[in-house]
Amino acid sequence: MNLFRSEEHARRWTQFNPASEVGFISLPELAGFFGTETRRHMLDADYLSAWFPKRAAERREYVTRIGRAVPFWLGTPDA
Amino acid sequence: MADTQPQLMDRMFQRIMRGLIDTGRPPHYAELARALGIGVEDGRRLLHAVMAAYPIGWLHPETDYIASFPPLNGLPTQYRITVRGEQKWFAQCGFEATSVTWLFPGESVRIDAPCLDCGDPVTVEMRDGQIVWVDPPGVVGHLNYGFGPSRGRPPYL
Numbered sequence: 001m002n003l004f005r006s007e008e009h010a011r012r013w014t015q016f017n018p019a020s021e022v023g024f025i026s027l028p029e030l031a032g033f034f035g036t037e038t039r040r041h042m043l044d045a046d047y048l049s050a051w052f053p054k055r056a057a058e059r060r061e062y063v064t065r066i067g068r069a070v071p072f073w074l075g076t077p078d079a
Numbered sequence: 080m081a082d083t084q085p086q087l088m089d090r091m092f093q094r095i096m097r098g099l100i101d102t103g104r105p106p107h108y109a110e111l112a113r114a115l116g117i118g119v120e121d122g123r124r125l126l127h128a129v130m131a132a133y134p135i136g137w138l139h140p141e142t143d144y145i146a147s148f149p150p151l152n153g154l155p156t157q158y159r160i161t162v163r164g165e166q167k168w169f170a171q172c173g174f175e176a177t178s179v180t181w182l183f184p185g186e187s188v189r190i191d192a193p194c195l196d197c198g199d200p201v202t203v204e205m206r207d208g209q210i211v212w213v214d215p216p217g218v219v220g221h222l223n224y225g226f227g228p229s230r231g232r233p234p235y236l
Contacts, residue, residue: 002195003221009195020224027218030177049088
């Protein structure tokens with residue numbers, strides 16, 4: 001889960017996984033992915049019990065919305 | 080331990096997060112125990128319960144030391160975080176780095192990292208979730224192994 005200067009830089013990375021072509025995400029989409037509702041409550045007194053448990057569903061909804069509803073992003077086993 | 084869950088876990092969670100925000104380092108369980116008014120061993124057990132409930136973070140292997148508590152990291156990474164001109168935080172990974180903004184409401188949060196290909200700088204500045212500066216303009220995020228344990232590699236790499 002890294003930031004690169006461009007996609008070309010990522011592909012030149014010595015540890016680039018050839019199966020990760022689907023793993024690119026634009027910076028605005030990434031900020032949205034890690035800026036969903038639960039993230040905005042990390043400082044709330046009940047974050048762990050009330051907000052964190054909602055995070056997984058929220059992430060699935062977001063990756064679906066940005067067109068990445070595939071196992072690689074959903075965290076589900078490959079078909 | 081009486082009153083373990085969930086209120087006490089919430090309180091420990093916030094103590095850890097606030098400790099990281101205030102000092103750049105995660106607190107030790109003995110310090111957490113004192114702050115929460117519980118015994119040291121109860122504090123250690125509670126820490127393990129909190130980490131089990133927050134599995135995107137982890138303790139350093141074979142220890143009770145908090146290594147990662149996202150979005151911040153106790154162990155330094157290449158993702159340096161600067162707030163109010165002070166660089167004393169590290170993000171867990173490049174993705175979590177974009178979430179640090181939510182820990183500093185109303186503040187400008189700068190992410191600096193070397194590109195893993197060339198070593199040249201990658202800089203992103205955010206405020207209240209909005210990207211206010213990116214250099215170079217083509218910065219992208221990349222997930223190398225995919226999420227999910229079936230892929231066999233930690234996704235934060």
